[in-house]
Amino acid sequence: MSAEAHAAGAAPVQAKGAEHLQAPEQEQGPILAPAPAGAPRVLVAEGLEAVLPSGAGVGPWSGEILAGEQVLLLGPSGSGKSTLLRVLAGAIPSHQRGRVTGSVRLFEGTAGDPADGMAGGPDDGTAGGAADGFAEGASAIDPVAGGVLATAPVLGHLGQDPVDGVCLPLIADDVALPLESACTSPERIGPRVHEVLSAMGVGELAHRSAATLSGGQLQRASLAAAIAARPRLLLLDEPTAMLDAEGVAAVRSAVDAATDQTGCALLLVEHRLDEWAGEQGLDGLPARTVALDRSGRVLADGPTREVLTAHGPVLREQGCWLPREIEERIGAPEPIGAVSVPLASATPRSEVLLHLRDATLGPPDASGRGEDAVLTGADLEIRAGRLLAVVGRNGAGKSTLLGALSRLDPLRAGTLEGAAAGLVLQRPESQFVADTVEDELAASGASQDVRRAMLERLDLADHASQSPYRLSGGQQRRLSLGAMLLADRPVLLADEPGYGLDRAAHEAVLSLLREAADAGRGVVMTTHDLRSLEVADEVVVIADGRLVGPLAPAALLADDALLRRAGLRVADRPGSAHADDPAPRTALDPPALPRAPLARRDPTVLLGLLTALSIVCITLTDPAPLLVLYALLAAGTMLGLRLGPLALARAQAPFVLFAAGVFMVNVLSRPGHEPWPDLPVRVTSEGIVLGAALALRALVIGLGAVAVVRASDPGRTMTSLRTHARLPARIALALLAGQRLLEDLPRRWATITRAHRLRRPPSADGTPARLGPRAMARCAFALLVDAIRSSTRIAFALESRGLGTGERTQWRTASLRRADGALVVGVVLAVAAVLVLAG
Template sequence: MSAEARALPAAATGRAAAGRAVAGRAAAPSTGPVPPPLVEARDLEVVLPSGDGVGPWTGTVAPGEQVLVLGPSGSGKSTLLRTLAGAVPSHRRGRVTGSLRVGGIDPVAEGVRATAEVVGMLGQDPADGVCLPQVADDVALPLESRCVPPGEIGARVRAALDRAGVAALAERSAATLSGGQLQRAGLAAAAVARPRLLLLDEPTAMLDADGVRAVRDAVAAAVADGDVAVMLVEHRLDDWAGERGIAALPSRTLALDGSGRVLADGPTAQVLARHGAALREAGCWLPREIEERLDQDAASAEPGPTPPAARVPAPRAAPPGSAVPVTAPPGDGTSLLAVAGADLGHEGRTVLAGVDLEVRAGRLLAVVGRNGAGKSTLLGAMSRLDAPQRGTVEGAAAALVFQRPEAQFIADTVQGELEASGATSTQATAMLERLDLLDQAPQSPFALSGGQQRRLSLAAVLLGRRPVLLADEPGYGLDRAGQAAVLALLREAADAGRGVVMTTHDLHSVAVADAVVVIADGHLHGPMPPADLQQDRVLMQRAGLLPGPGRGTAGPEGPDQGGADDGGRAAATAPTTPSARGVTPATSSARGAAPASTAHPWLARRSPAVLLGLLTGLSVVGIALTDPVPLLILYLLLGAGAMLGCRLGPLALARAQLPFVVFAGGVFAVNVLSRPGHEPWPELPVRVTEEGIVLGTALALRVLVIGLGAVIVLRASDPRRTMISLQQHAHLPARYAYALLAGRRLLDDLPRRWRTITRAHRVRLPLTAQGDVAALRPRHLLRCAFALLVDAVRSAERIAFALESRGLGEGPRTVWRPVPLGAGDAVLAAGVVATVVLVLLLS
């Protein structure tokens, strides 16, 4: 622990006194019977190794109570929720003092697995919201861990996904989902087991208005019986509240100041009325009515016109040397980049048609639209990362800020990241001071918080000298102060003569733009003044800025289908579902077991445990044989079985075996050329022996037999069925089986992450002489590989927490969709054994 962290106990007395004082004010005596509290905290304080922390807090949360945890970025809101879920210190190092009980469990001492009995949690990062390869299996995992009868699991999984608005995604592979879809599927998994306490950490960060409504309705349904408590961390209070305003927010608010101390704990309306000014000054977004009252109070205290963007705090003045380089006369409106008659899309699928758009110097253009409308696709084409299907993109070079800032880092330190963009040391230092990152200058960019990474990524691109700046959701996940700083940087870039385009679904960001373009139904509408859009309610609904008349759902293709980050390929990839690999969908059986169906190849309906057992036995036999004849017969019989049992054509079978054929050829050549013995063709320039031919043929056929058996097993089974079958019939511990499945989930996602990282690095390179985005060189690829490694390690840590938070452990559990042994498995095993014995006897 750092010196700063060790020094904190000296100040803890004052913090503890403040916490107890606030708790005393909140805990007013009540009449009537009071149920036992679900959460009990006394002088709870968490200090992380960095010295940051939260608390002390003394208070309780009753069953059915809804609490809004409010505070600026860095105040410890997420740390508090993770502590309640048991993740500190078991998954994240930290010192916890005081006492804490959640449902009678000590999360600090007993950890995530024990706390999962009463807690469901949805974390910040949507990429790790689903930890198994298939959505339905991930949502079913908490129910299996709680030993829910298999006959009930299917209906509860479908109901949870339906409440989250993603029922159509049940059989989808997690690797094909967007961030918004993963967020809503993760909510379904957190709520499906009806936990007594639901912890939600910014559940709407990546969603449009309809998605926010779907999440809000799902939470309302989860707490409808009055026994489920909710602790919510949310920046977008207006979007969460909807038209009801403050009345729709959780009835109680726990407010934190910038240092993590408890500022207030009490009824939401009262806390916001008394402490709204302090919270806004600290950088928190507040409900519209509170903002308007504060503006009125300020106007009456200091008469004068209220600025149009009063709800966004004024940015700190730029220090000398930190200004963005001027690239054109400020505000002259020169056309810098033009998209003309363009159809944009990916892998043959058109997302936007007939695009005509100009980016002008000195103008800040906002692009709005529902999740998946094509905002990121438009930026991908404008940055020249993706060529248009039709039409042209011409003009000045464009820089692009990605949604995931860590994908773009190319230096080892925060200071070096800015200097890598061509900034001088003085400019880099001034920019770091402006962004409150000066103390982090020698740190790795990967060690920063999410908000700090976002500001650093934007600053690094701004300090470059490209005339056009494209920013993909630059305010995502930021509080009021962070978003104000980002918008100030974008505004300054436009005022310096650049053309700036940002995608957003946030009304605060739209208000500071010079013009706005709406993407709806595959076409662009506008540009238009922001005021015109705000007066057109129907168009705002089409843009996803206001919820539409229907319920927000995600269809088979769903929202957020990729774009600038991954080239849109996540959506274009065909869903990898178990039904495509021999597993019947969840809706096909009341008990969840997949019945036999003639729609799938015969071997695909066999138990993977049996297939693996037969492959093991066949490998032993193959290794023991040295005669090529029985090996050749076995190989031919396996080939016929693969074509009939797996429905593989000759060409597909040959392609699948290609690696084994190459290896077998090498084994044959080595033995033929190196084995001593009789030389049948002494006139050849190389020595070839009969013994080498016989043994080389046997060894090569051995490789082919084992390889072809492996191909059959891989083609006939999918990872889920394999792990479940081994868990059932080979007694593989559940935690190992599901850990392997989670590893496969991460492995499936690595190609998309690699595309994102390489695209992010390419867009920071100088353009070629032809105006194209340059290719990466080996040193750039090494940097990309390091970024991918960091991303994968962090994701693995979060997925491990997610598995435990779903109750995965050593205890008893049920299996929703078992893989039973049937008569077909017995017939297969008997047939293979009899065939092998017969071949051995005849040869």
Template sequence: MRPGHGRRPSARTGHAAEAAGAGARVSALGFSWQHPDRAAASPSGLDVEIRPGEKVLIVGPSGVGKSTLLHALAGVLDQEAEPDSDHQVAGPAAGQAGQLLINGVEAAERATVTGLLQQDPESAIVLARVGDDVAFGPENLAVPAERIWPRVDDALDSVGLPGTTGRSTDELSGGQQQRLGLAGITAMRPELLLLDEPTANLDPEGVRTVRDAVKTVVEDTGATLIVVEHRTDVWTELVDRVLVLGPHGVVHDGAPDEVFGQPRLAADLAEQGIWVPGRAAPQPVVRAADDGEDLLTVRDLVVSRDQPSSRALASRRRRLRSGRPVPDRAVAGRPAAEPVSLTIRSGSATALTGVNGAGKSTLALTLAGLLVPADGSVRATSVLAGEAPADPSAWSGPELLTRVGTVFQEPEHQFLTSSVRAELAEGPRRAGWSRERIEATVQDLLHRLGLEDVAEANPFTLSGGQKRRLSVGTVMAAAPRVLVLDEPTFGQDSRTWWAVVDLLAEQIRAGRVVVVVTHDRDLIAALGAEEVRVEPAPAGDGVRQTEPAPAASVHDGWLARRDALTKLVCAFALTVPLVLSADPLTSAIILAGELVALGLAGQRPLRLLIVAWPIVVAAVLSGWGTALLAENSGAVLLEAGPVLLSEGSVAAGAAIAVRGLALALPGLALLLSTDPTDLADGLARTARLPARFVIAALVGLRLVTVMVRQWQVLVTARRARGAGASRNPRLLVKELGGRAFGLLVQALRRATRLAVTMEVRGFGAVVAAGERTWARPIRRDGTDAVLLALTLALAAGAPLLSHLAGLHRFIWQ
């Protein structure tokens, strides 16, 4: 950690933070940053002065250090090691040269309230609920609690997410997550607002919403704005100034019309890969073949992210492959989009468009055979399916490999190997190509995608744009008949954008199909794609539920409204007599009391036990095992060969089984009826546990749930790459190891990005000084006291009644 890193923001807590209204002054004096894996620094030799309240757009070719500069200004370069350069070779140790000052203080000191929005939308989210996430920054800045929720509401309104404070952040689309991240930093009233490609994942309406929100924020607060964006036309009307970065500092500096309005300069910038506003839109480089063959027919297709269990999916595939009928609806859940019907023909391009959250990515994955339709059908013709079933969702990984290739939203999900070259070769190798053909294909793709310099690099170490191009190349390498690509041009400058477009056009000319999920109007025009507008499903619509939704039955009602810390104390109080007592009567009384209490509280105890069936089964098996092994006493109840059960052994087994259920039920009820944030607040504010520890645990809990979902995404992505179908034990272990490594990489990278977001939003500075405020009020009333009293009475009364009956026995007796 650099000296001074992590100090609390000076004079920017409490009321001072509310009063902040002036923008920050930024000064770079010969500033350079040397990455440890680079031959040259980037940025290098940067000399620039940005006045308070000025709005600046930074552009430049890939590799000049634009994202690195933003992270340096946020004071988090020692945490964020992700490169933004296209040239990664061994170089000197990391370090700073020159000075980078904010209001005359080194940026690393973080003495100014600064907001940074990173490229990855999910990395901008800290907590599980929208309102809590937006409140996180003001809480860390010790803004008085009564002022936080008005700030939260204002911030959400400004980014087009009104009325969503209670919504789960996991339910948001990528674009909505990006807007939530912006709300989270604007609620802090930053003096310096740093945006790294903030509109890259947004639909056109979302782009306008975010740009207008930024405009409102900087006008209301007077904040200095620095934005990095490939698509410059979005920001030219808002910014005062454009800085063009080169390998050795600023090469052009002026008003937008001065930089982009000079024909010779504009042409030079375009040659470097910079998107110049007003340049002629691309003309179609390919048109659909009129005589193309039908490959996929889609009829009244309803798609959903809710999918059957792995076992149900395997059973469905077996039925389809054997020609047996399958249920009309294999999915129990909410549809993601309105029904879609279309026909996909060879030699054509189709663009799936629509607002963020409309279900475009879900539709694409269903067309690719990676998700099961909620209703309707996707059928491959014999031209595409060959000997495989007509339903693509029944195809194995190897069958998908040469039929349908998929590029996911997150490129890292589909990487299987340790080098770029090996990654491009993996698909053809699995398809059984000759070595010569594989080498020729890989070399061609390396050249055309601009990846020759990083051919031996690990795919996970590439820049964002390089990863995107590599993910496109891995799919093209195996030459499938249908290519389904989710935002294939995201994060590209104009040169690499054309490289991707040329490759896609080549696929179409070869008679293949390209299906793209995109907001990129230029891409649609260049490919001459047929546009399919995806409309979101109306709120409240749903596909028939075939399984219970246990969480909903417990999260609502009387128990969910009780104080979280009180419920934790109650669960602990019931645990003490159960752990200390070994007789069945104590456990039975407590279990009966728990069931009655849950029923009176409006819950469904039996349904809760059904939800907890693994615990029930474990308790029964433990009881059975104890009954078989315990010392026999009393009358013999059963004797069959080696099996001998007596009254004494059955009583011992029953005690174990009932005690297991009684121990599990309060914890399960607490887990399903309690918002983790409420519990964390109670532990920090009432139990006085360190806020840093409690909040870190809360964020870690959310990260665990994200990683659970990521595991399933990795399973799906590897199936798309032809992996995961082997029954050979050695290969199966290897594939599982690769999947586990991919999950580890995802976890580390997400944790690193999340740490950056938390630090930028004040965590660790004010928190360490003990000055944090808490937005949520503690709702603890007389009802909670009654609940605690009844619980203590049950915890003390059960062993007392057992003692009076002459049956109580401690575990050591």
């Protein structure tokens, strides 16, 4: 279709709000012209418009996306890009409230078995081309009426938050989930999972727990799950936001393979256009662009070069990032403006505020061993009036360095001397301590005039009475930074302050950091974005576990070798495996079996034995056989799980306390013969016997439960129950998703409590304050809110992978072994012998 035809459907710029509720019919663009032969339609929309309860919205948009076509969705923050993607994915109104008008249709095809590979087609060896995969006669799906489950067979979706994009505890199982939903033959699922994870550069993470991965690793794993089942349409919402140069290159290569070789269409939301395009410049971007204005209306829809050339000035003015080539044509933007907020500081410029000497740094939850260190021999001076940028590849230790400089995390070795530092974390909402935006600034102790000036500077004056949790991501980041600035710490640390921001929000954040430095503070920011270096006075590179620099930003940009070491340009070497896994296993390898004999037994068998043993114990009222059963079970548990007596005692502590309470209640309350009438309390023989029996019953059942839990992990248990007990997949996988959330709660709790400590006045030596009961209660509430939000996003991700009540295959199955039968026979004989001897 021509650019003129696209432009004919564009709507004029309007203010967002009530105008979405009654959009004039003539403002809705026409349906696109018929698709050329050989390029069937994947999506067709007519007058599609979505309005959220807040009044924000997107559309109307009329258009189509063809098989194999790549489309860039461009617009400033708040223009509705993510909203449009969620409408197409079926999440609005099924998962998120909103009113959708107009129509949209997705077309199912017959692209063959998803496990045939990225470049593969049907079993005859031909490529799964667009014409085969998206036949015009295919059935149509209405995402609005059908919801997420209806769209799951057709599209893959990657949301903005990678933490909640991985649903299951193990990465390989998560990537296999959409393949099971597509009824892919089990023998083909393993190779496909290995293929897509390897294409993302994270093949060694197949058997890693999601709770142990970084945001960048989770982002790549989520994208692998999105493309695993070879969707007809791929919806990507900022897929490179947390990635270094090598990660961006891997993601771009995998997406190109999915679109070029399988006929998959792509709708992409991306701020980092130059990084996505690579050395090809504009030609490396999707050939078509749909541009939205600030109100969510369609500004243009046509060839990317034409759209950006014609509308680049307007898009940049409204806050969009543009490719370097377009920027050069338009001319240099206005310089970052001065901050009107008084950021008082009496510190002389260039004075050393914080000095790190010969330090060894590691993760805060590490054991303290030297091999866990990520940085060694670190020397760094933070000076007043200077803005220092810290760069390095994903996992290099940038956040670890800031944790040490803020004194949240102790040094493994070395010294840190100097002033207190404030730290703004990557997830700003974890640092909120008040119920409204204005109260959030007031919590920093600033006067009302200063708070009002800061609200204006942050462009949040209209949101002063709003909950900070209801702000957009960019607004939350600005608020978090503004609150820390008002805390008036001599040193300000910001962890990836430009993450996920459009141009306007990015410049606002950098402006605040620059002006804080100009006011005499020492400012440190981590970044993987070369554009952020323009406001820095100097830069430090983290490469190979060492600090390089400080350097002038221009010197770093001229040093290609150092840029590659820092992960800011693609290096000619493969990514390294996890340090604790020198010979990484892949999805093609079977799950590793534990070494303990009992832990190798089938979980369904263990659960069956525990159930049978519990029934036997309930029928016994004589303490003697229960005591023998407990002794045998304790010996078997220690031998089978290789546990020592002390470890077994600690594991049973809750059951011991319960059993003691049961014993005392029965001893003191049961009527009967009193063998010791002179005691100050009445004790009966019947109470002793029955109390001992009930207490031993609790101990036996409790010890059996401990043995089963220690011997079985949730993944193996659910696989076994699905295989042998026919537990529905929807229940089993939902329980695993809950386990995934539970595993992540300690990390979330640590993040929230660390963030809240930073909001309180520090101690005399600069160490962040400890939290009192009220602050801990506030953290608990924040954790509850965070968990509820995460659970809704994980539920959406599960449905987007096709987890419903329909037919599906099962990748991993559990088989019974002779040793399982021997265990059953042995336990049955032992219990029978005890009962016979006791009878």
